[in-house]
């Protein structure tokens with residue numbers, strides 16, 4: 001019998017002027033060293049949207065507003081089965097120094113650079129989607 005737990009994950013794909021807020025997973029956690037969007041496991045009864053907003057605030061300090069769910073992806077890693085809900089988010093306030101303020105190790109990356117970063121496997125379709133939706137043609 002498969003007794004692995006499947007985690008619901010809310011992820012904040014925060015966009016500002018065609019740049020995205022991205023960090024690197026720290027040492028000692030699953031997928032350490034991979035790039036990631038802010039996010040994490042949903043609490044019981046918490047919506048994936050609320051989770052994405054909460055995790056973004058906790059991990060980066062930035063308040064965001066969820067706009068719409070961009071993509072839903074199910075994936076089995078060695079460490080867990082995950083149900084990933086990627087939410088397009090925007091900063092709730094726009095201070096003039098948004099791109100230079102301290103975001104707790106997260107940084108803004110232009111959409112064109114996303115294919116060069118090393119994301120977890122389950123992010124592949126999201127990256128394709130972002131590149132086609134946000135690149136200037």
Ligand SMILES: Nc1nc2c([nH]c(=O)n2[C@H]2C[C@H](O)[C@@H](COP(=O)(O)OP(=O)(O)OP(=O)(O)O)O2)c(=O)[nH]1
Pocket residue numbers: 009011030031035036037038039040041042077080082084120121122123
């Ligand atoms: N945050 C984040 N997680 C991702 C991305 N892509 C992806 O496959 N994941 C996976 C990695 C993990 O298996 C899961 C996120 O769970 P986590 O363990 O980082 O969440 P958490 O912060 O609630 O963890 P915890 O330390 O509290 O247990 O989603 C992504 O872009 N961002």
